Amino acid sequence: MNYGKYLYQLNKKTHEAKKHQKVIQVKEIKFRPMTDEHDYLFKKNNIIRFLQDGDKAKASVMFRGREMAHKEIGRQLIGRLIEDLSELGVVEGFPKMEGSNMFVIFSPKK
Numbered sequence: 001m002n003y004g005k006y007l008y009q010l011n012k013k014t015h016e017a018k019k020h021q022k023v024i025q026v027k028e029i030k031f032r033p034m035t036d037e038h039d040y041l042f043k044k045n046n047i048i049r050f051l052q053d054g055d056k057a058k059a060s061v062m063f064r065g066r067e068m069a070h071k072e073i074g075r076q077l078i079g080r081l082i083e084d085l086s087e088l089g090v091v092e093g094f095p096k097m098e099g100s101n102m103f104v105i106f107s108p109k110k
Contacts, residue, residue, distance in 0.1 A: 026105070028058040033073040040077075044084055051089045051108045060103035074102045 027050045029043045043059075050057040059081055061074040078095045082104065089106035096103060 022054070024054065024056055026056045026058050028060060031059065031061045031074075031077060033061060033063060033067050033070060033077065035077065044081065047081075047085060047106065048088055051085070051106060054108055056092075056108070057089070057106045058103055059106065060101045063100045063102070068100060071097070071102065078102065078104050 029047055031040070031043060035043075047057045047059060059078065061077055063071070063074065067073075075095065082091055085106060087109075089108055092105045092107055094104070
């Protein structure tokens, strides 16, 4: 077998594999600790739409200034979100703090 034919077949295989793969995006929704009920429901519905489309969703709670002293409010918000989305998505790990942001990643159920 010559080398040119080998490269051609290898290139054809990789092109065919790329054609059948699905790219999963991570979409982010940002909350604040004092997010109102209507805003929470609106953002939750956006996460539901992202999960139904097959994308991952990252929900983050941003803390500023004095809000950093009340991280339990953010944990309650994320806990409520996890409970509300348990039928549609799976949580990848526990809620994490990264600087002044607490986040959790949801992936769609198979």
